[in-house]
Amino acid sequence: MTRPTRASDPGGIVQRAPTLAHGVRLKIRTGEWKSHTSGLADRHVQGNVVILPLSEAGDFLRFCQRNPKACPVLAVSEPGAFDLPGLGADIDIRSDVPAYRVWYDGELAQECHDVTALWRDDFVTFVLGCSFSFEQALLDDGIALRHVEQGLNVAMFRTSIQTERAGMFHGPMVVTMRPMTPAHAIRAIQITSRFPGVHGAPVHIGDPGQIGIVDICKPDYGDPVNVLPGEIPVFWACGVTSQAALLQARPPVCITHAPGCMLVTDLLNHHLSTF
Amino acid sequence: MTRPTRASDPGGIVQRAPTLAHGVRLKIRTGEWKSHTSGLADRHVQGNVVILPLSEAGDFLRFCQRNPKACPVLAVSEPGAFDLPGLGADIDIRSDVPAYRVWYDGELAQECHDVTALWRDDFVTFVLGCSFSFEQALLDDGIALRHVEQGLNVAMFRTSIQTERAGMFHGPMVVTMRPMTPAHAIRAIQITSRFPGVHGAPVHIGDPGQIGIVDICKPDYGDPVNVLPGEIPVFWACGVTSQAALLQARPPVCITHAPGCMLVTDLLNHHLSTF
Numbered sequence: 001m002t003r004p005t006r007a008s009d010p011g012g013i014v015q016r017a018p019t020l021a022h023g024v025r026l027k028i029r030t031g032e033w034k035s036h037t038s039g040l041a042d043r044h045v046q047g048n049v050v051i052l053p054l055s056e057a058g059d060f061l062r063f064c065q066r067n068p069k070a071c072p073v074l075a076v077s078e079p080g081a082f083d084l085p086g087l088g089a090d091i092d093i094r095s096d097v098p099a100y101r102v103w104y105d106g107e108l109a110q111e112c113h114d115v116t117a118l119w120r121d122d123f124v125t126f127v128l129g130c131s132f133s134f135e136q137a138l139l140d141d142g143i144a145l146r147h148v149e150q151g152l153n154v155a156m157f158r159t160s161i162q163t164e165r166a167g168m169f170h171g172p173m174v175v176t177m178r179p180m181t182p183a184h185a186i187r188a189i190q191i192t193s194r195f196p197g198v199h200g201a202p203v204h205i206g207d208p209g210q211i212g213i214v215d216i217c218k219p220d221y222g223d224p225v226n227v228l229p230g231e232i233p234v235f236w237a238c239g240v241t242s243q244a245a246l247l248q249a250r251p252p253v254c255i256t257h258a259p260g261c262m263l264v265t266d267l268l269n270h271h272l273s274t275f
Numbered sequence: 276m277t278r279p280t281r282a283s284d285p286g287g288i289v290q291r292a293p294t295l296a297h298g299v300r301l302k303i304r305t306g307e308w309k310s311h312t313s314g315l316a317d318r319h320v321q322g323n324v325v326i327l328p329l330s331e332a333g334d335f336l337r338f339c340q341r342n343p344k345a346c347p348v349l350a351v352s353e354p355g356a357f358d359l360p361g362l363g364a365d366i367d368i369r370s371d372v373p374a375y376r377v378w379y380d381g382e383l384a385q386e387c388h389d390v391t392a393l394w395r396d397d398f399v400t401f402v403l404g405c406s407f408s409f410e411q412a413l414l415d416d417g418i419a420l421r422h423v424e425q426g427l428n429v430a431m432f433r434t435s436i437q438t439e440r441a442g443m444f445h446g447p448m449v450v451t452m453r454p455m456t457p458a459h460a461i462r463a464i465q466i467t468s469r470f471p472g473v474h475g476a477p478v479h480i481g482d483p484g485q486i487g488i489v490d491i492c493k494p495d496y497g498d499p500v501n502v503l504p505g506e507i508p509v510f511w512a513c514g515v516t517s518q519a520a521l522l523q524a525r526p527p528v529c530i531t532h533a534p535g536c537m538l539v540t541d542l543l544n545h546h547l548s549t550f
Binding site: 182183185186189190193201202203204205206207210230232275 | 485
């Protein structure tokens with residue numbers, strides 16, 4: 001059995017704790033777990049999954065590289081390969097995600113729990129960082145997150161910030177919003193600056209109108225949360241940006257994870273901290 | 276001649292470029308330069324100076340240690356010693372500051388260019404970090420500073436934030452305010468977080484009322500600067516906090532630098548970056 005390795009992990013830190021995540025993936029692979037991954041394998045990095053044919057994969061990778069805050073790439077597979085050795089021992093991306101969505105020409109065609117039957121030898125898998133990782137770091141630091149406290153999905157907004165186009169992929173940046181006291185906002189900027197692989201520092205603080213958000217109480221996706229008096233809204237780039245760009249580009253075929261049903265990796269969240 | 280060293284500088288980086296600062300200090304020592312040090316020995320760390328008898332020095336050091344954002348200690352001398360080997364080659368703190376203020380019982384008694392005649396063998400010198408260092412880092416990063424552009428002193432405000440008391444020293448935190456776009460505010464938080472030795476990250480962003488500032492257009496010290504539409508005020512702890520605490524404590528004797536007339540050290544600003 002191969003063990004996960006990373007170029008940035010010469011000391012092999014990542015190799016120490018794969019068991020918990022590996023066990024979760026086995027339950028998912030065997031169909032024992034088919035739902036949201038939030039809270040599973042606590043402290044392990046979870047990733048957004050996008051699978052595209054090689055013909056569209058080049059554009060998409062350039063799109064991600066040009067928009068790293070919205071689309072932080074944790075791993076890209078070899079064409080046709082369904083393992084991701086950089087992210088975990090014996091990952092099989094065809095079966096290790098609890099629920100997939102299959103899109104043809106930008107239209108949702110089906111949701112399923114295994115895409116082995118659909119696999120093509122020109123498929124390329126992208127795993128993008130997810131805010132679960134930095135939220136854990138914020139919570140660990142004592143910064144309360146209202147949507148977590150209230151058991152809601154984070155509030156997401158389309159903005160007037162345009163992504164950098166790459167080939168067929170373009171569109172507005174989507175952001176998440178978390179209301180905080182100014183002191184927590186400062187600390188959250190410090191903490192998330194250490195995590196460029198999972199959206200990094202915020203893209204905006206304060207006045208929502210400056211990034212084209214008309215009503216902070218009406219998110220485009222997710223659930224509304226209140227911004228209390230004395231709080232400041234803090235906005236991070238969101239992985240939904242890539243999904244919006246994918247839908248707009250209408251590639252002939254595309255497979256993504258279903259919302260909230262992420263790939264659980266062997267990496268620990270704190271391994272993503274750059275300092 | 277001894278060369279400056281720091282415990283955190285095992286590679287001896289600091290030892291490479293003392294000549295410029297050393298030359299500036301010689302001009303100051305001989306009386307050739309008796310004025311503001313802003314812009315002298317560009318890129319070298321300049322420090323606030325506080326000299327107190329040993330009997331008050333313990334309280335003051337604890338005050339600084341309890342309020343590190345306002346009073347970041349770069350060096351403390353041995354009692355009676357007038358050199359500061361950690362900050363520069365052959366510093367003589369009795370003569371290497373362009374202008375001193377001498378205070379008795381909290382009242383300004385005189386301003387002079389040399390305190391050799393006043394020296395006591397129980398005097399302890401504190402050198403505190405100054406925002407010149409982080410402002411240089413902000414400017415280097417392309418973040419415009421309005422007060423610098425307009426040739427003004429930075430706007431300073433007394434706040435409702437109370438310092439942590441230590442013995443005779445206490446009082447409100449004084450902050451500097453720099454108006455910025457939200458994007459620059461985020462970047463400035465990242466940059467100044469790397470410089471805990473010169474006030475570090477801001478203590479507040481946004482609503483001035485939350486830290487007891489009634490009118491952002493009327494600073495308590497320094498010059499007013501406009502906060503333009505779309506900008507957010509960013510507040511850093513300020514070294515004037517320690518001066519306010521000193522005046523209030525009324526120690527029998529105290530010597531400080533005159534405003535703007537700092538100690539020029541052999542350290543380079545970027546050496547203060549913690550990462």
